[in-house]
Amino acid sequence: MRVASFALLFWGVLLCGCSRQGVGKGGESSTPRPGHGARHRPARTGTERLGYTISANEELSHLQIELCPRGFRIEQLVAPSDGAQRLLSASKIHTPEGDYTCRAESVELPTLREDECLSYGVDLAERAPDPTALRRVARDLLASPDLWLWVPSPLPEGVQIRARFALPNGVQALVPWTRTGDEWLIPESAFNWKSAGAFSRAPSQRLAIDGVDLQFAPLNAPSFANARAVEAWLVEGARTSSLLFGGFPVPRALVIAVPRDHSGPSFGMALRGGGPAVVILLDQNAGERDLAADWTATHEFLHLGIPRLPAEDAWLFEGLATYYTEVLRARAGLISPEEAYQRLLDGFERGRNNGGGRTLREDSARMHERRAYFRVYWAGAALAFLTDVEARRGHGVGLDEALNAFAHCCAASELNWSAAGVLAHLDRTMGAARFQNLANTWLSSADFPALATTFRALGLSPGAHGKASFKVAPESGLRDAIMAHPERR
């Protein structure tokens, strides 16, 4: 907890908490961005285009961006995130009709005509409070498009959005968008959801995962003392999370590793804006032993198995990732089944002890503000565990299979999902309202989900001094099956 408290203070409210002992570190970012993103209007011809040309100076301290519409006019330009306006060079937007001063989160451009371009500059500081947004790392730069990709509004429905980069020699743009030759296609989710991005002087690498385009970009790569071990750890995390989905849950993802010059737990964040990405801040001196004990990679890759959910549904996306982080590491043989159960029992206990008398729904909705991480992550994990057990008792389709089917259908979805939609999908696959019923009961309760009866049936108990004990019980076979490798059951 000492580490977690320090990290939370250091990084502010965006952190999901981090500790080697229990609560999820990092998470999935669902930071709402009210007022950002584009409104839409019907397309006039269906052939409207929007093109960004992004150039950078040698120091990567300044981006110059030209924005050209085709078939429509830019009426308003909106900051891509809270605070992005402060980085706008001289607070100015340049147009052929003159400069506009932008001192707020958006600027009206009444004189701009159809097909007329505009341009603006962005001055990138050393770092931002959000550790996954902006950080200078030697001569490389973590710089989320949330800071520099200003958004025209309204946009014609279905407008094709493309980008080109004009960067100093040797500098690569690292963005989760789709590359086609010299251009990138930008999905509109880049305007609506938090996203990852960086500029690096080293080429990115392809991680060796079958059938997946998993692009790995370590910033200031030489600073990683054990680069091979870091790469192997990411591959192991990707393979471990793949055990649940029968393969990596999305066809393509960007992984950015940011070295830190002090030891301590790593911190990760799964992001969905513009495409799936994971940003991991990692001790640059981490060796094989440190990495073997570090579950961040598995946890963040697990987040990519369900589509982006709103922040208030943290109990579900963090609960599933937290539960399966332990379960899958046992199935992969990285930890023993006993250790996985021990970690689950410890986590449940921490979650139970961190309730503040509010319902899980309330704590989930205001998790960051209330720092209700233990409670939300572990209550969600308890609900996943109870659903898993109930489905196994029913001898029908289990939670594993339901999540696998859901990932195949919807992991890469760019629609606005909610927990209710995900639960309905999972329950449909399982053939009963298992997860929904449990969620309905416990989301409205200030108590931690009741586990004692299930523990007894499984022959599992916290034991003396919190050390898990395992007994033969009517359902101890089910207990063991949860942690067994899919091919060894």
Ligand SMILES: [Zn+2]
């Ligand atoms: Zn998480």
